[in-house]
Amino acid sequence: MSAIAIKPSLLRAAKTSAPRFSRAAWLAAGLVGTAGTATYLYSNSNNSNSNNSNNAGKKLSTLMAGVLGANVATVPQGKTLKDYQEVYNDIAAKIEENLDYDGGAGFYGQLVRLAWHSSGTYDKNTKTGGSYYGTMIFYPEASDGANNGLANGRDFLYEFAVKYPWISRGDLWTLGGVVAVQESGGPKIPWRPGRVDSYEKKDIPENGNLPDASQDGKYVRNYFKRLGFGDREIVALLGAHCLGKCHPENSGYDGPWGPSFNMFTNDFFVRLLGSWHVRQWDGEKQYEDDETNSFMMLPTDIALKEESYFLKYVKLYAADQDLFFADFSKAFATLLELGIEYPRGTKPFLFKTVEEQE
Ligand code: HEM
Known part of the structure; x- marks a missing residue:
């Protein structure tokens, strides 16, 4: 799958015309x-209670939640x-x-x-x-x-x-x-x-439950502990940064992690092991690659290289995409x-x- 030429009509099509509630x-x-x-x-x-069978399911779910003390999965009837x-x-x-x-x-x-x-x-x-x-x-x-x-x-x-x-x-x-x-x-x-x-x-x-990209490896380790993840799973999950981009208007960070940002690969780890320097700009502190100055890493991404307890997995995944895929699949499903x-x-x-x- 590769990036294709822009078709403005398709961009417009992405906007739903769904009604807004007042x-x-x-x-x-x-x-x-x-x-x-x-x-x-x-x-x-x-x-909105239009489906009786599902209401029954919800009642059962509530009952079970009371017993189990958790949010019980309830599949809509017959699906x-x-x-x-x-x-x-x-x-x-x-x-x-x-x-x-x-x-x-x-x-x-x-x-x-x-x-x-x-x-x-x-x-x-x-x-x-x-x-x-x-x-x-x-x-x-x-x-x-x-x-x-x-x-x-x-x-x-x-x-x-x-x-x-x-x-x-x-x-x-x-x-x-x-x-x-x-x-x-x-x-x-x-x-x-x-x-x-x-x-x-x-x-x-409450707000404040999602991670802060300006932090170091100890923070990342501690953050994911709250979700129940260990070092290997953390590194695997962050491999998702092979996809997409940072947007200054959203986060203050800018750009993609690599050139194939519409393909799920282990490229994030391969690139991370390359050379990076702090980007000189007036935005948030982020890194850019020495080779092309075109790609970025967040401080929390670079942290995976700085701590030996993360680095060993970065190296494993950079060398073995199948292993990364297998570990990512498990960790993402759990997440x-x-x-x-x-x-x-x-x-x-x-x-x-x-x-x-x-
Ligand atoms: C320490 C943990 C993490 C931090 C600090 C972090 C931070 C960020 C930031 C700042 C952005 C840019 C958002 C924007 O400007 O639009 C971003 C994008 C993204 N993150 Fe993370 N992230 C973390 C973990 C994860 C995990 C666990 C996943 C998925 C498993 C993930 C998937 C993505 C993806 C796919 C994008 C691209 C979004 C887009 O293209 O619009 N991130 N992340």
């Missing part, structure tokens, strides 16, 4: 963000792999129609970041956050600076929330990440449905399910790529 409606729900961010309210019929593969295929087709988005990055990076940020609020100590409730559209989470720019991904997916009213926000956003990894050439990501939308303030995590309890024996779905279905 600010009054948001206020009535007590959920409006002070920043006034233009986000769509994903209101699925499974939450199988076939239904979710259909959503997968629609997302993949829309990605394919928008390959020129963001200077040829397409929506791969955007959708992987959306899936990760909806999950990365998890705190294993308080058992809060994570992707289960799909809360990122609500204040304060929607206004967290770390989520700047992710309205693009949520808006991109919104039409599928309308077309498939039974799918929850958390399922849609995490499924989007799975599609993006697989369709950009990455590994299969085992994925399980059953996240349930919440509209309750108590389910919305997307943080805080969710699955009834015993719930098998994950493995989606076919578009190519495999041809």
Whole structure:
């Protein structure tokens, strides 16, 4: 898959014409963000009580949650792999129609970041956050600076929330990440449905749960400990920075990590092992490559080279893409399910790529 020439009409097509809910409606729900961010309210019929069987499922889920003390996955009645593969295929087709988005990055990076940020609020100590409730559209989470720019991904997916009213926000956003990894050439990501939308303030995590890119390796290690990840998984997860770009308007950082930013590869690790210097510019402190001065690394990326407990895995993954794929697949699947309890024996779905279905 490679970057293609820009087709402005396709760029326009990326913007959904979905209706916006009025600010009054948001206020009535007590959920409006002070920043006034233009986000769509994903209101699925499974939450507006139009589906009795699903209500029964929700009641069961609540009951089980009471027993297990966790967010129990509840799959909408009768939905199988076939239904979710259909959503997968629609997302993949829309990605394919928008390959020129963001200077040829397409929506791969955007959708992987959306899936990760909806999950990365998890705190294993308080058992809060994570992707289960799909809360990122609500204040304060929607206004967290770390989520700047992710309205693009949520808006991109919104039409599928309308077309498939039974799918929850958390399922849609995490499924989007799975599609993006697989369709950009990455590994299969085992994925399980059953996240349930919440509209309750108590389910919305506070801001500050997503990582700060200006920090060092000790911070990164400590940050991911809160999510339950060890050094090897941390390094594997950060390999996702092969996709997409940093945007000054979102984060203060600028540029892609490498030239193949629409392909899932181990290139992040190969490049990281090259030579980097601090970029001279008036933005946030970031690094650029000695060879071309065209690519970037965040301080937290460079930290993977600075600490021996991370560096050994960087070297492993740079030398062996299959190993990286296998480890990333496991760690990313775990990340997307943080805080969710699955009834015993719930098998994950493995989606076919578009190519495999041809
Ligand atoms: C220490 C942990 C991490 C830090 C500090 C960090 C920081 C950042 C920052 C600052 C950006 C730029 C956002 C923008 O300007 O639009 C970014 C983008 C991105 N991040 Fe991370 N990240 C971390 C971990 C992860 C993980 C675990 C994943 C996925 C598994 C991930 C996937 C991505 C992707 C795909 C993009 C590109 C988004 C786009 O193209 O719009 N990151 N990250």
